[in-house]
Every structure is written in structure tokens, then in C-alpha cells.
Amino acid sequence: MGGTGRSKRAKRIRKFGTGVQESVRIVNKKLKLSGEDALQPDVPFRRKKRSTFERRPKQNLKPGKKTVVDRQEDDDDDVLTEDENHAYESVDSPFDAVESPNSEDSEPWEREDEDGTFSDSSAVETAEENGLANGEGKIDLLEDSSVDEEREEEMEELEIEKENRLLEDERRLEEEESKAEFTLNDADNVIQTEQLENLFHNDIHRSLTDRKSRISIVLQVLSDWKNRKDGTHSRSEFLSLLQSDVSYVYGYNTFLIEEFFRMFSPVECIEFIEASDKPRPLVIRTNTLKTKRRQLAQALISRGVNIDPLEKWSKEGLVVYESRVPIGATPEYLAGHYMIQASSSFLPVLALAPQENEKILDMAASPGGKTTFISARMHNTGIVYANDAKADRIKSLVANIHRLGVENTIVSCYDGRKLASILQGLDRVLLDAPCSGTGIISHDPSVKTSREWNDIQKNSSIQKQLLLSAIDCCNAHSKTGGIIVYSTCSVLVEENEAVIDYCLKHRFVKVVSCEIPFGMPGITKYRGRQFHSSLQEARRFFPHIHNMDGFFVCKLKKLKNGKRKNTTTTF
Numbered sequence: 001m002g003g004t005g006r007s008k009r010a011k012r013i014r015k016f017g018t019g020v021q022e023s024v025r026i027v028n029k030k031l032k033l034s035g036e037d038a039l040q041p042d043v044p045f046r047r048k049k050r051s052t053f054e055r056r057p058k059q060n061l062k063p064g065k066k067t068v069v070d071r072q073e074d075d076d077d078d079v080l081t082e083d084e085n086h087a088y089e090s091v092d093s094p095f096d097a098v099e100s101p102n103s104e105d106s107e108p109w110e111r112e113d114e115d116g117t118f119s120d121s122s123a124v125e126t127a128e129e130n131g132l133a134n135g136e137g138k139i140d141l142l143e144d145s146s147v148d149e150e151r152e153e154e155m156e157e158l159e160i161e162k163e164n165r166l167l168e169d170e171r172r173l174e175e176e177e178s179k180a181e182f183t184l185n186d187a188d189n190v191i192q193t194e195q196l197e198n199l200f201h202n203d204i205h206r207s208l209t210d211r212k213s214r215i216s217i218v219l220q221v222l223s224d225w226k227n228r229k230d231g232t233h234s235r236s237e238f239l240s241l242l243q244s245d246v247s248y249v250y251g252y253n254t255f256l257i258e259e260f261f262r263m264f265s266p267v268e269c270i271e272f273i274e275a276s277d278k279p280r281p282l283v284i285r286t287n288t289l290k291t292k293r294r295q296l297a298q299a300l301i302s303r304g305v306n307i308d309p310l311e312k313w314s315k316e317g318l319v320v321y322e323s324r325v326p327i328g329a330t331p332e333y334l335a336g337h338y339m340i341q342a343s344s345s346f347l348p349v350l351a352l353a354p355q356e357n358e359k360i361l362d363m364a365a366s367p368g369g370k371t372t373f374i375s376a377r378m379h380n381t382g383i384v385y386a387n388d389a390k391a392d393r394i395k396s397l398v399a400n401i402h403r404l405g406v407e408n409t410i411v412s413c414y415d416g417r418k419l420a421s422i423l424q425g426l427d428r429v430l431l432d433a434p435c436s437g438t439g440i441i442s443h444d445p446s447v448k449t450s451r452e453w454n455d456i457q458k459n460s461s462i463q464k465q466l467l468l469s470a471i472d473c474c475n476a477h478s479k480t481g482g483i484i485v486y487s488t489c490s491v492l493v494e495e496n497e498a499v500i501d502y503c504l505k506h507r508f509v510k511v512v513s514c515e516i517p518f519g520m521p522g523i524t525k526y527r528g529r530q531f532h533s534s535l536q537e538a539r540r541f542f543p544h545i546h547n548m549d550g551f552f553v554c555k556l557k558k559l560k561n562g563k564r565k566n567t568t569t570t571f
């Protein structure tokens, strides 16, 4: 390493140093920081989370060496062999046609799984956590001529990382700035009297920006009604103003906006609506019939996929942060080593808790995300009856069953409402019911305008009939089960708690804990209606709280076969 090495290094410093300084300058400008307050290139920034699998100690990155991944307590030992070349092929999946969320199917629940979107993970860690702050790991290249090429490369990587972090930070600032309009109690957001006076005027001339700022003002008024009301307009007038602006800005019809505002406080409602516009993280479920999560992770990393274990509650899930290959077309995908499956879609199966050698019905099964998960949990023993009423959707169900090596399944195509006369005495039944899809608006924005009260009533009626049938298929005397799980990707009470409450009155079942370690309790009071208090054992999941699709899961234990008497059946 002589003069050439030095000048090469100096060149790199000039290159990356300039980039970093430029980015810092932009951030300082955005933050209006100057003098001593201004950020320096060494200030540790928060950065986008990198994969656990990716965050390996540098010294262990030699081919053949083993690295113990620093977390995850699944049954795998999570030891990775480091031989991670980025060789990959770009293959178009023959299954895409049957699994694409944007297939010709029109119902949103038909697109719930295999969503194919990429994560915009908000998980972050500090640069300090990575030893990048306080000069740790830094090398003065100009002074230290003994720096070898390897360290130089590391330095280069650190500088690139810094630069990325700064750009990421800049992006975050921009995002925060645009969100600031909705921030309550912000010093810049103090309401002026004339703003309040003009609030209710000139509706048709208002631009999007005007409406956004009016949302912000009205939110402040409603959140501190006693002190901020104008003395002229009632709370409900402010509320309808807010609803009309939210419906305009976010593109919803009046019906759905009113429903959401009944369910949440105004501030939470906006949070829910904003989160519903954002894509959820891309998640895959390891097919444990064919591989282990550790092996799958290793194989995908070697193809340039940046992944992490999903959450503690899942032994099979992996979050995909980014990928150089189409995740629905890797050799592992084609070989059935995983299913692209929303994390919310794991939950009903966890609640169902299938046991080996049981007889289980999946009443509305296509395209088979949950069926194949049930079979995997049963280690291909017993029988899984996989039913779906739509013949064209059976194709994707069968294709997935084959691809994932599921061998304990009988596929049928009946209206679930009639199944009880064909199939009885089952240990467990899953009803992942057809619904309005109000929990999965990020997959299908058309839900915002296409749902009306009549549709929801119609859904609710079918859901009640399906659930009664599901209960009738189940055997109260099952030695191992007698369990029914009801789930939807809707957040509406009418499709969830109202359905369960109805069935509690017509069959001998009780609500039991889903045994899912997170989620919000089910709703027991709504619009003057009182549901059975046990409904708080049901679980609700929301995009703005759990960073997953809006979802509802309720687990029932069958106490006695037969129907309750003295109840009128009106769906």
C-alpha cells in the first residue's frame, strides 16, 4: 500500500465525505439548526432496522464460519452458516396466477393473503446500538497508513451507511412535516379566532390543503371541547364537519366514515384511517412440513432477501424487509417451503390450536393459507376438510395444497351453510368468513367507497348462518376439541361481535380465550346494544396499533350438541 492506496482512500473520503456533509446540511436546513446546535456528520441518527440475520458480527462473515443469531427462541437452533453469495434467478411463478392478490376476484377478503407488498418497516434502532456512534469503529484513514484494504472497505461501508441514514432521516423529517398538520397541541397549531369563525364557510372552494388544516383545527377543538368550543356550533356540528373533510381527504364514502367514527375517538379514527392507507409488512410463513425456519432464512438470505423472524408469538413467520428477487418466484417458494401470508392470517390458526389426528373443517378455505397452516401444525396427520363455496377459488386452494406437500386434506365445494347436514362430529372448525374487508383497505382501496349499510347487513346475515352451521359441524363431546374459531378481516361490529352474540343465543357455546398474547378485547357495548360480556375474550387487531391488517378472532367452546330452544331465528 503506497501512495496509490492513500490517494484511493483520500478519493473515497472526498466522495463519501462530501455526500455525508451535503446530507447533514440538508437536515440542518430542514431542522433550522445552526451554529452549535447544528448537526455534525458524526451525530448518531436513528436508522431503518436491518435484519437480525443481516446484523452479524463482521469477523464471523467468512465462508464456512457459523454465527449464532442473537435472538429468537423457536425450536430451531438458529445457527447460520455464512456462505452468502448473492446468486439468484428471476423466475416467474406458475402459482402467481392463482395466488395474486390482484387476480380477477373482486372481493377484498379474497386478496387477504399473498399480498406481495413490501414492508416499509418503521422499526428502528440507534446508530449507537450498532457501534457507529462516538467514533467507535472509525479509522482515521489519512493518518493511519497501516489500514488494510479490508478495513478500508468497512470504512467505506460505514460511510455509505451514514449517508443512507442521513437520507433516511431526511425522508423521515419530510414525513413528519406533512404529518405535523394533524398534530394536536402543537405550538404552531394554536387556533386563531378568525380560523374558528371561517371554519364553517366556503366549503366547495376548499382545497385539499385547506381541508387537511381544518381537520387539524377541528381535532383540537373536539379534543379540548370545554376550552376551545366556539359557542356557536355544537359538538356534533364540528364532528360532521370533521367527517366530511376526512371522507374528502381520504376518499371514503359517508357510510364507512360514520361507522369508523362510531368505533374510535376522532384522533384514533384518523390514526386508523392513515394506517389503513399504508401497506403492511410482507410476511411469509415457513412450511414446517418441508423445511425449518432457520434453513429457509438461510436459503433466502443467500438469494439477497433481507429478513427477520416475525414476532415472538410466531414460530413460523418471517418478515421480508427487502428482496432482490421476486418473493413469489424463488425456488424455495416453488418447492413449497413457504406461503406468502399476512401476519394477521396466522392468528385464527393459533387460536384454533389444531392437534394431531383430529378431524378439522376449514369452512371457507380458499386460497388455503390457513388450511395449509392447520395441516402443518397437525404434521399431516388426521383429516382437514377444506371447503369453499366458489369453484373458481378451489383451484388456488388445490394448487397450494400440492405445492406445500399437504397430504391430509379433503377438498370440497359446498355452501358452508349446508355443510352441517353433510359433515358432523368434527373436533374443530375454522370459519374464516367472507366479509366487507374493512380491515384490509391497504390491499383494496375500493372498499372505501363500495360498502354501504345494506352490504354489511347482508354479510352479517350470511356470517350468522355460516357460524351456526360451523357450530353444528362440531362435536361437543370431542375428546380433544369441541372448538370453533370465527375470524374476519373486517373491523365492523356488525360482522364480528354481533355475529358471535347472535350464535351464543342460538347454540350451546361459550366464548373462551384465544390465547393470543396481544390484541384488543372484543366490544361489548355498541350503539346502545349490549353484547355478552364474554365477548371481551375475543381479539381485535388494528393496523394503527399492531401494524397488521384489521382482523377479528373469536374462539368458541361447544358445550352441548343441538340447538337452544325459545329463540327466534332471524338473520
Ligand SMILES: C[S@@+](CC[C@H](N)C(=O)[O-])C[C@H]1O[C@@H](n2cnc3c(N)ncnc32)[C@H](O)[C@@H]1O
Pocket (backbone or CB within 6 Å): 109, 110, 112, 113, 345, 363, 364, 365, 366, 367, 368, 369, 370, 371, 387, 388, 389, 390, 393, 414, 415, 416, 417, 432, 433, 434, 435, 466
Ligand atoms: C376470507 S376468504 C378465506 C381465506 C382463507 N381462509 C385463507 O386463509 O386462505 C373467505 C372465503 O369464503 C368463501 N365463501 C364465500 N361464501 C361462502 C359460503 N357460503 N360458504 C363457504 N365459503 C364461502 C369465499 O369464496 C372465500 O374464499
